[in-house]
Amino acid sequence: MKKIFDRLVRSQVWRSIFRHGLPESNRTRAEAIFFNFFFHLHPTKVRKRSIKFTYTWGLGGISFGLFIVLVITGALLMLYYRPSVPQAYGDMKDLQFVVSSGQFLRNMHRWAAHAMVAIVFLHMLRVFYTGSYRPPKEFNWVIGVILFVTTILLSYTGYLLPWDQLSFWGISVGTNMIRAMPFGIGEMISFLLLGGNIVGENALVRFYVLHCFIIPVAAILLMAIHFWRIRKDGGV
Amino acid sequence: MNKLRIYFAISSVVFLFVLAISPLKDFFSEWRGYQLAYNEIIKELPQRIQPVDIGIKQLWVRKLDVVDRCTTCHLGLKEKALVNAKEPFRSHPHIYHDFEEFGCTICHNGQGSATSYKESKGKVKYWDKPIFPREYMEASCGKCHKEQVVIQAPILSLGRKLINEYNCAGCHKLEGRQRQWVPSLNGIGSKVNRSWLVNWLKNPKAYFATAKMPNFQLSDDEANTIADFLMTFKSFSNNAILEPLPSLLIQSSESQTATLVEIGSTRLRESRCISCHPFNGKGGYVATDLGKVASKVNLRWLYNYIKNPKHFQPNVEMPRYRFNNNDLTGVVAYMNSEYVDFDMAEPPSHTPDPLYYEKGLVLVKKYNCRGCHEIENIKNSEELGPDLSFIGSKKLYEIDFGLSGISQSLSSYIFTKLKSPRTFSSKMKMPNYELSDEQAQAIAVALLGNTSEQIPEELKIKPKPASTFTPQGKFGKLVNDLACFGCHTMFGRGRLVATDLTLEASMAKQEWIDHYFKVPYSLRPILTERMPNLFLSDDEIKTLVDYMEKVFIADSLTNDILINEATVAKGKLLYSEKYGCGSCHQINGKGGFVGPTLDKVASRLQPGWILHWLKNPQAYKPESIEPNNNFTDHEAEAITAYLMTLH
Numbered sequence: 001m002k003k004i005f006d007r008l009v010r011s012q013v014w015r016s017i018f019r020h021g022l023p024e025s026n027r028t029r030a031e032a033i034f035f036n037f038f039f040h041l042h043p044t045k046v047r048k049r050s051i052k053f054t055y056t057w058g059l060g061g062i063s064f065g066l067f068i069v070l071v072i073t074g075a076l077l078m079l080y081y082r083p084s085v086p087q088a089y090g091d092m093k094d095l096q097f098v099v100s101s102g103q104f105l106r107n108m109h110r111w112a113a114h115a116m117v118a119i120v121f122l123h124m125l126r127v128f129y130t131g132s133y134r135p136p137k138e139f140n141w142v143i144g145v146i147l148f149v150t151t152i153l154l155s156y157t158g159y160l161l162p163w164d165q166l167s168f169w170g171i172s173v174g175t176n177m178i179r180a181m182p183f184g185i186g187e188m189i190s191f192l193l194l195g196g197n198i199v200g201e202n203a204l205v206r207f208y209v210l211h212c213f214i215i216p217v218a219a220i221l222l223m224a225i226h227f228w229r230i231r232k233d234g235g236v
Numbered sequence: 237m238n239k240l241r242i243y244f245a246i247s248s249v250v251f252l253f254v255l256a257i258s259p260l261k262d263f264f265s266e267w268r269g270y271q272l273a274y275n276e277i278i279k280e281l282p283q284r285i286q287p288v289d290i291g292i293k294q295l296w297v298r299k300l301d302v303v304d305r306c307t308t309c310h311l312g313l314k315e316k317a318l319v320n321a322k323e324p325f326r327s328h329p330h331i332y333h334d335f336e337e338f339g340c341t342i343c344h345n346g347q348g349s350a351t352s353y354k355e356s357k358g359k360v361k362y363w364d365k366p367i368f369p370r371e372y373m374e375a376s377c378g379k380c381h382k383e384q385v386v387i388q389a390p391i392l393s394l395g396r397k398l399i400n401e402y403n404c405a406g407c408h409k410l411e412g413r414q415r416q417w418v419p420s421l422n423g424i425g426s427k428v429n430r431s432w433l434v435n436w437l438k439n440p441k442a443y444f445a446t447a448k449m450p451n452f453q454l455s456d457d458e459a460n461t462i463a464d465f466l467m468t469f470k471s472f473s474n475n476a477i478l479e480p481l482p483s484l485l486i487q488s489s490e491s492q493t494a495t496l497v498e499i500g501s502t503r504l505r506e507s508r509c510i511s512c513h514p515f516n517g518k519g520g521y522v523a524t525d526l527g528k529v530a531s532k533v534n535l536r537w538l539y540n541y542i543k544n545p546k547h548f549q550p551n552v553e554m555p556r557y558r559f560n561n562n563d564l565t566g567v568v569a570y571m572n573s574e575y576v577d578f579d580m581a582e583p584p585s586h587t588p589d590p591l592y593y594e595k596g597l598v599l600v601k602k603y604n605c606r607g608c609h610e611i612e613n614i615k616n617s618e619e620l621g622p623d624l625s626f627i628g629s630k631k632l633y634e635i636d637f638g639l640s641g642i643s644q645s646l647s648s649y650i651f652t653k654l655k656s657p658r659t660f661s662s663k664m665k666m667p668n669y670e671l672s673d674e675q676a677q678a679i680a681v682a683l684l685g686n687t688s689e690q691i692p693e694e695l696k697i698k699p700k701p702a703s704t705f706t707p708q709g710k711f712g713k714l715v716n717d718l719a720c721f722g723c724h725t726m727f728g729r730g731r732l733v734a735t736d737l738t739l740e741a742s743m744a745k746q747e748w749i750d751h752y753f754k755v756p757y758s759l760r761p762i763l764t765e766r767m768p769n770l771f772l773s774d775d776e777i778k779t780l781v782d783y784m785e786k787v788f789i790a791d792s793l794t795n796d797i798l799i800n801e802a803t804v805a806k807g808k809l810l811y812s813e814k815y816g817c818g819s820c821h822q823i824n825g826k827g828g829f830v831g832p833t834l835d836k837v838a839s840r841l842q843p844g845w846i847l848h849w850l851k852n853p854q855a856y857k858p859e860s861i862e863p864n865n866n867f868t869d870h871e872a873e874a875i876t877a878y879l880m881t882l883h
Contacts, residue, residue, distance in 0.1 A: 053240065086301070093349040097305065098292055104258035164362070 041231040050235060055130070059123035060230075063151075064223070066116040070154075073109040074212065081161070083208035085201045088163035113155055120151045132235075140229040143222055150219045157211035160204060171199050171207070266352050267292065270309040274325055283317040292351060297339040299692055304339040304348035306356060332388055343376040344368055364631055371677060372647045375628065378685020382412055383699040395682030398675055402448065406607030407621035407666075411686065412699055417551050420610035423472035427537045433463045434583040436532075441670055443532075443577075444525040446514065450667035452603050453658065460586045462605075465596020469612060476547045478540045482565050485535065493569060500570025503563045508756075508768040512554075512722070512733075515575070522722065522733055523554070528577035539568045546717070553722030558771040603665060621666065628687035636660060650680040703728030711783035718770055726788070734767065739856065741789040743845040746781060753777045759832040795844035799877045807878025810871055817875075820862075823882065831862065838880045846876045 008014055009022070020031035033039045049055065080099055081091045095102035124144065127133055133141035160171045175194055179186040195202030271290050278285040293307040312318035312325040313335060319327050328335060333343075341348035346367035350356040358366040368376065374392040384400075385393045396413075399405070405413040424433075432443075437459040440447040454462070472478075484492065509526065510519035516527030529538070540547075543564060545554040559567065589595060597614075604620040605611065627650070635649055638660040642648050652659055654676040657666035671679070705727035707715050715721070721730035726737045740749070754777070756767035772780075811817045818827040821834045837846075848855075850872045853862040867875070 090303070090349065093347075097349055097351045097355070100262050101258040104261075 041227050043231045043234050045234070047234065056235075057122075057126060059119055059126055063116060063119045063123055066112045066119060067219070067223070069112045070109060070116065071216065073105050073112065076105055077109060078212060083161065083204050085163070085204060088161065088204060092162045092164075113158060117151055117155055120148050124148055137229070137233050140226060140233065143226050143229070147219065147222050147226060150215055150222065154211060154215050154219070157207045157215065160199070160207040161211065163204060168199055171203065175199070267308045270324060271311065274311045277321065277325060278312075278315075281317055283315075285312075285315055285317060295336060295339045297337070297342070299695065300339060300342055302339045302341060302348060304341050305351050306340040306344075306346075306348065308351055309353075310340075341365075342379070343373070345376075366645070369645075369647055372681055372684055375647075375681045375684035378682060379628075379687055379689060380691055380695050381697045383697055391678050391681050392685065394675075395678035395680070398671075398679050399682055402450070402669055403608050404624070404679075407604050409623040409625055411625045415608075417553070418608040418610075419549055419552070420473060421466060421605070422469055422610065422612045423476070423548065425467040425470040426472070426478060427533050429532065429534060430463055430467055431583050432532045432580065433466065434459050434586075435581060437462055438583075443528065444517070446517065446521075446525060449608075450669045452667040456584070456586075457589075458599055460583075461589060461592050461596045462599050464588050464592040465600060468593065471612075472548050473550060473610075473612070474547070478536050479543075481536050481539055482561065484565050485539070485569060493573075496566045496569040497573050498566075499563060500566030500568070501574075503559065503567050504570055506769045507557050507559075507567075507771070508766050511766050511768055520733070522731070526571070527575055528580070530572045530575045531577035531580050535568060535572055538571065539564065542567060553719040555718040555720075555722075555768065555770055557768075558773065558776075563771075603667070624683060625686055626688040628684040629689065647680060647684060650683055651676050654679055700728075705729045707783070707787075709783075710779045714776060714779060736857065737784070737788055739788060739790055739793065739845075741784045741787075742793040742842060744840055745842060746785055748840045749784065750777060750781050753780065793844045793848050794842070795847050797843050797847060797873055797876050797880070799880055803874045803877040804881055805878075807874035807876070810875050811878055815865055815875075834879060834882060836883060838883045841879075843876055843880050846879055847872055850875060 018032075019035055021028045023029040023032045033042050077095065080095050080102065082088065092106075095106055099105075127141065127144065156174065160167045171194075175190045178190045178193070181189065191197065193203070193206065194200075195206050268290060271288050275287045278287060288311050292305060293311075294303055294305045295307055296303050307313065309324040312321055313328040315327050317327075318325055321327070339348065340346070344367055345365040346358040347356050347360075347363050347365075350358075354360060355363075374386075374389040377386055377389040378392050378396075381389070381392075384396055387393075399410065399413055400416060403416045403418060404410060405415050406418075428436075436443055436449075437452070437454055438456070439451055440449040441451065484496065488496065509515075512520040512522040513524065513526045514520060515525065517525065533541075537548075541549075542557065542559070544556055545552050546556065600606070600611070600614065604616075606614050606616045607620060628646070630646060632644060632646065635644075635646070637644055637649065640652060640659050642652050653666070654669070654671055655673075657668055658664045706712065706729075707726070720726070720737075723734040724730050724737050725732050728738075744752075752767070753770070753772055756769055758766050820828040820831040822828065823834050827833075849862075850865075850867055852864055853860045854864060
C-alpha cells in the first residue's frame with residue numbers, strides 16, 4: 001500500500017501537479033498553500049482567534065457557497081429558458097411539468113437566491129459588530145457593500161424572468177420608482193433599464209443579460225478582490 | 237473541531253438525501269401510475285389495443301401555438317372500445333373536429349402544459365382559465381364559429397338568437413350582433429292610453445307573458461314620471477297626421493255596430509292577422525300580441541295605423557292591407573269590441589310632478605330607452621352597458637361578486653347576472669328579462685364564446701355578409717308596402733317564417749301563383765302559418781307575378797318530360813309501392829299529414845321542379861325533411877310523369 005502511494009507521489013504526473021513534497025515541514029506546509037491555486041489566497045499565518053467558528057459564523061463562506069449553487073442551477077435553467085415574450089412563461093411551465101427535476105432546479109435557484117440575500121446581510125452585520133470594517137480594512141468594507149448591492153440587483157433582475165403578472169408588476173413598480181429621481185436622471189435610467197418606456201420584450205432581454213452575464217461577472221470580479229484582500233489582512 | 241466535522245458529515249448526508257428526492261419524485265409521478273393502469277386495463281379487453289410507451293405525451297398544435305399534454309393520461313381518446321371505460325381512459329365522444337388537429341384546451345380550457353390532475357384542470361392559483369363546466373362547453377365553439385347558427389351547437393345558436401331577439405346590442409357593444417327593429421316612440425302620446433303605459437312600464441310581462449320588453453324594476457314614481465314624459469310625444473315622425481275617425485265608428489246605432497263588427501270579424505279572419513300576431517297567446521310569433529290591444533291604444537290611432545302602418549312606424553314589417561273604407565271601419569270596430577283587457581288595473585291616481593319633463597328625460601337617459609326605441613331629439617347613449625365583445629376573457633379579479641354568495645366563476649357570474657341582473661349591486665341598471673334557466677344558460681354560452689384569444693383568421697368561420705337584395709320599381713314598392721321580407725326570404729334577404737321565394741317561378745305555375753294571391757290557402761294540413769289575404773287589386777297581382785316570372789326563376793330547372801301511359805303507371809307504382817310516398821303526402825284524402833297534399837299538384841308545380849326536387853330536395857331547401865331517396869333518372873321521371881297527371 002505504502003509502496004504504491006510512494007510510487008504515485010514520485011511519478012511525473014503527480015510532481016507536475018504538486019510541485020512540493022508532502023506537508024511535513026513548516027516550509028512544505030507553506031508551499032502547499034502558496035503553490036495551490038485554490039489555497040493561494042490564504043494568508044500564510046492565521047490567528048487562532050479568528051478560526052473560531054462563532055467569530056465569523058462562516059457567513060462569507062456560506063454566501064459564496066450559495067453563489068456557486070446559484071451559478072450551477074442558473075446555468076442548468078438557462079438550457080431550457082428563452083427570454084422572449086411568447087415563450088418565457090411557457091418555458092417556465094415546461095420546467096415545472098416536463099423537465100426532469102426542473103421544478104427542483106427552479107426551487108433550489110429561488111431559495112438559494114433568497115438565502116443569499118439574507119446571509120449576505122447577516123455577514124454585513126457580523127462585520128459591523130466585530131468592527132472588522134476598521135482601518136486598514138475599510139476598502140474591503142466598501143467592496144463588500146457593493147457586493148451586497150449586486151446581490152440585491154441579481155435578485156431583482158431575476159424577478160422579471162418568469163414573465164408572469166407578479167414579475168411584470170414588480171418591475172413596473174420598481175422602474176417607476178426609479179423615474180421619481182429628479183432632473184430627468186430617473187427617466188434616463190428607467191429607459192436604459194427597460195429599453196423603452198414599458199416592461200416589454202426589450203426589458204425582458206435586458207434583464208436576462210443583466211441577470212445571467214453582466215452582474216454575475218461583476219460580482220465574481222469583486223468577490224475575487226474581496227477574498228484576496230481578506231487573506232492579505234489575515235482573515236480566513 | 238471534531239464536532240464541526242460531525243456536523244459537516246451529517247449535513248452532507250442530508251443534502252445528498254434531498255438531492256435524491258427529486259429524481260424519485262419524477263419516477264413516482266402521477267401520470268406514470270395512470271399509464272401503467274391503462275396498460276393493465278387494455279389487457280383485459282377482448283379487443284387488441286396498442287399498449288402505451290411510458291412517457292409524457294403531448295399534442296403540438298402549430299397553428300394555435302398550443303402544447304397540450306392531456307393525452308399523457310387521457311390515453312383512450314381514439315379507442316372506440318373504451319367508450320364506457322372509467323376516466324381518464326374513456327374515448328372522446330364523436331365530434332366534427334379531430335382533437336389531434338386542434339388540441340384539447342382550445343375547447344376545454346384548463347392548463348394544457350400541466351402533467352398532474354390538479355394542475356391540468358387549472359383550478360389552481362394563478363391559472364385564470366380553469367376547465368370549462370360541461371353545460372357551458374358550446375361556448376368554445378363560438379370562439380371560432382362567428383356565424384349566427386352553428387348547427388352542431390344548438391345551445392350556442394339559441395343564445396345568439398336570444399341575444400338578437402332581446403336586442404342586447406341596444407346597450408352593449410357586441411361584435412356581429414345587429415340592433416333589432418323596435419317601435420319608435422315618436423307619437424306615443426297620440427297612441428296609447430296613459431294607464432296602460434304606467435302598467436306596462438312597471439311590468440311589461442303582466443300585459444303579455446311574451447312581451448319582449450324587460451322589467452326595469454321601476455318604482456311607482458319613476459314609472460309615472462316616465463309615462464308623463466312620454467305622453468308629451470304627440471307628433472309622429474315624417475309629420476304624419478292622424479285622420480279623424482269615420483263618423484260611423486263614433487256614432488252608430490246598435491244594429492249598425494253589429495253589422496260593422498260582423499264584417500270586421502270576417503275580414504280579420506281573411507286577412508289572417510293571426511299568422512303574425514298572437515291573440516292572447518295563440519297564433520304567430522312574429523309580431524306583438526293583439527289580445528288586449530283595444531285597452532292599450534286609442535281607436536283613432538288604430539284606424540290610421542291599419543290603414544297605413546309604415547306611415548307611422550316607417551320600418552315596421554306589417555303589410556298595408558287593401559281594405560276598403562267600410563271593411564277597415566269594421567275591422568277597427570270588431571277589435572274595439574273584442575280585444576279589451578277587462579282586468580286592467582287602474583293605476584293609483586297621481587299628481588304629476590311639476591318637473592316631470594326634466595326628471596323624465598333623466599330617467600329615460602339613465603335606463604337608455606333610446607338603446608331600443610327611437611325617440612325624437614334624444615341621442616343614443618352609445619354603449620351604455622359594458623362592452624361584451626370580449627366578455628369570455630374577463631378575469632375573475634375584474635368581477636365584483638358582491639354578497640351574492642355564488643361560486644366564483646365567470647360562467648356562474650354571467651348566468652346569475654342574466655337571471656337577476658341586480659343581484660350584485662342594487663345600483664346596476666340592467667333590466668330583468670325574466671329568462672328561464674335554459675335561456676339564461678344559452679345566452680351565457682353565447683357570451684362566453686366572445687374571447688380575446690388570438691385565433692388565426694383562417695380558422696375563423698365568419699358570418700355570411702347580409703344580402704343586399706333590394707327589388708326596384710313597382711315590384712320593389714309593393715314588396716316594401718306589403719312587408720314581404722317580414723315572412724319570406726328572397727335571394728338571402730328576409731325572414732324564413734314562410735317559404736323562400738328565390739326560385740318560386742321555377743317551382744310553381746304562373747296561373748297558380750296568380751290564383752294564390754287571391755285565395756291563399758295552406759298547402760299542408762298541419763301547417764300553422766298562413767299567407768294572409770292582402771286584398772290586392774288585379775293590377776298589383778299582375779305586377780308581382782310578372783316580376784316573379786322574370787326574376788325568381790332558374791333556367792337550369794326547366795325540363796319537359798314525356799308523359800305516356802307506361803311511365804305514368806310505373807310512376808304510380810313507385811309512388812305507392814316502392815317508395816311509399818303516401819306515408820307523408822295525401823292524394824284524394826288518403827295518406828299522411830306531414831308533406832303537402834298532392835291532389836292538384838300538376839296545376840301547381842312545374843314538371844322540371846318536381847324532377848330536380850325529387851333527386852335532391854336538400855339542394856333547394858336545406859332544412860327540408862323530405863328524404864333523398866337516390867332515385868334513378870328513370871324513376872324520378874316516372875314519378876314526375878305520374879304527379880303531372882294529378883290536375
